[in-house]
Amino acid sequence: MWPLTDITVYYDGNKIKGTTFVGEFKKAVNFISDYYHNSLAGYKPPKTGRICIQIKEKRFLQEPTYFGAICTLSSTMNEGKYLQLSKKEQYRYLLELIHTAVIEAAEKLGWDKSIFESAYHIVLGSDFVFEKRQKEKKAKNRKSTGVAILAKTEDISTLKVQITAGGATSEVVLLEKKNWFWWDDLYRIAAKCKWIDDDSFGFDSKSTNEFVYYSFREDKVKRNINLADPASIIK
Incomplete structure (x- = not known):
């Protein structure tokens, strides 16, 4: 349907x-x-x-x-x-x-x-602060949790991940891009964020070979994402 x-x-x-x-x-x-x-x-x-x-x-x-x-x-x-x-x-x-x-x-x-x-x-x-949190997910080792957060303004869509590991919580931006409102690719990506392994949380598509995720041990965002409008990606 x-x-x-x-x-x-x-x-x-x-x-x-x-x-x-x-x-x-x-x-x-x-x-x-x-x-x-x-x-x-x-x-x-x-x-x-x-x-x-x-x-x-x-x-x-x-x-x-x-x-x-x-x-x-x-x-x-x-x-x-x-x-x-x-x-x-x-x-x-x-x-x-x-x-x-x-x-x-x-x-x-x-x-x-x-x-x-x-x-x-x-x-x-919400006082017009648009922030959508996905369901919190536990890593396979059950020691860490991660959650994807999609935030929007009139102009910008931001995909963040919040990681809790070893008693500390960190929040990292995976992508910022032009807001395409209801057609925004970040809705799809945020909904499919998960633990890729015990170190990395984010989006990893086997069907398209696209990925964008955060490795908290390396403290680094890794990506090869190819959105419909690549020029719209800010960082």
């Missing part, structure tokens, strides 16, 4: 379009919609592969509409008010816009509203 791949907001208003604010708006709304979508814990509304929220000057749809598995919702925004807000206030405004549209659709289509409510409170409760 295909997952819910994304919740995307499309802006078709007038006060932001064509101004220096349009690029900043796109990054902000993509950041919040990605965070909200990721906080759904893999939930997929029935027969829905994508959710698209169209923002126009006037609401043009009163009911959710489908084209295949794409569900389109309609919303509006007060652009003048939005542009006067601080950055975190803008994040909250966008979160409210997305959540309100989705909850209204959930009521009409019979989706599980509790999952969307939970996602809303996760994002709001």
